[in-house]
Amino acid sequence: MPSDTKDRILDSAEILFAQNGFSATSLRAITDHADVNLASVNYHFQSKDALVQAVLMRRLNPVNQRRLEMLNAILQRFPASPPPVEEILEAFYRPVVEEVMKSQREGRPIMPLIGRIFIEPGELVASQVRSLMSQVVTAFVDAFHLALPQVPPAVLFWRLQFAVGMMSHTFAAAPLIEGLSRGRIRINDTEEVLRQLIAFAAGGLRGAMP
Amino acid sequence: MPSDTKDRILDSAEILFAQNGFSATSLRAITDHADVNLASVNYHFQSKDALVQAVLMRRLNPVNQRRLEMLNAILQRFPASPPPVEEILEAFYRPVVEEVMKSQREGRPIMPLIGRIFIEPGELVASQVRSLMSQVVTAFVDAFHLALPQVPPAVLFWRLQFAVGMMSHTFAAAPLIEGLSRGRIRINDTEEVLRQLIAFAAGGLRGAMP
DNA sequence: GCATTCTTAAAACGGACGTTTGACTGAATG
């Protein structure tokens, strides 16, 4: 447990945002959970909105950086031939899944938070996510174009969004999905989740053109 | 003659819930938009939570009924041979996409609402969705098992959830997606959306076993 | 026509919200 007030606020805010959403989580609930004074939120961050942005940035920036690193490593290994679709998908999925599962194990269940960021209403979160994701989207659409040159870029863009939605929904609705499955599946094994995601998305990306 | 106050509340609540989410939408915003008295919400419905449930039920019940009708029609046309995956997927997707696009055309943009219901935090919405979806999930997993007998039921369940997430995310993050695509795709054509969804999901369902 | 039920209206309830204030701390600076 960190002793710095700013980090304690970020940690508690992350947990409570994941559990209850952004607008349903009050600053008082956060400061109670973090055991800090209420006014320290507006001292270290300027407002609740800025706190939301800080929570998102702290998680998304390292993940997206890792995604681009893995993607570049793949592209360098295939300088002249189409890179395998499955490897590109792993570069896209693994950094997120590992980050989520790691937090889960550490008692910080941020799974629904990661699942919800694309869907959160309000222009504040949307513009934040847009600026954080545009580089990643461009890089992966380009990579899929190398892997599947016969698929038009517009269709590849559709399919990348579907690949995002698969993961987003799996994390955000994890308790609901596990309940509906009546014990058939569990969403807590990094490699199993990655296998299922990659197998489905690879099939979808290669699917017959509509 | 039943009063139209109740329906006006439902219509306005639906629009504002879709725009701003459930907890960020106040009853005063709803009654102002509907041009009715504030107290009429607690008169016709008992609470805000009950209003949320009523809004969800009014939309989801007809859609899920239509899904099961279309699925049964397909299964009756293939009594002895595996039904085509694409037709099952159309039975799953078309009722939702048509409902959403129809509302969109009528000036009632409920797209983000439909996309967000699986992801909304809080046990109230979750239990509501669970009871509304369990019959549909069971019926479609069974149908996919007929269409793809070589795929284990647990994997089919994973893949049905991925199919849900694709659509969910497409609707909930539609403005974000259209922005990130920089004009490459638009999410307003029923048949185009259905083609893209079905093509990707069919490829994914048929994908190599992980 | 009167009585009863259903529906709307304005106003207020207590509480929770995000934010601001002003006093106070304790270590660092010169």
Added chain:
DNA sequence: CATTCAGTCAAACGTCCGTTTTAAGAATGC
């Protein structure tokens, strides 16, 4: 030693929240 200054704290600010109350109107049954 006096001063500064980032940080913490309790308290209060005005606003908005979901809900309730009280009363007046509209509809319905006899």
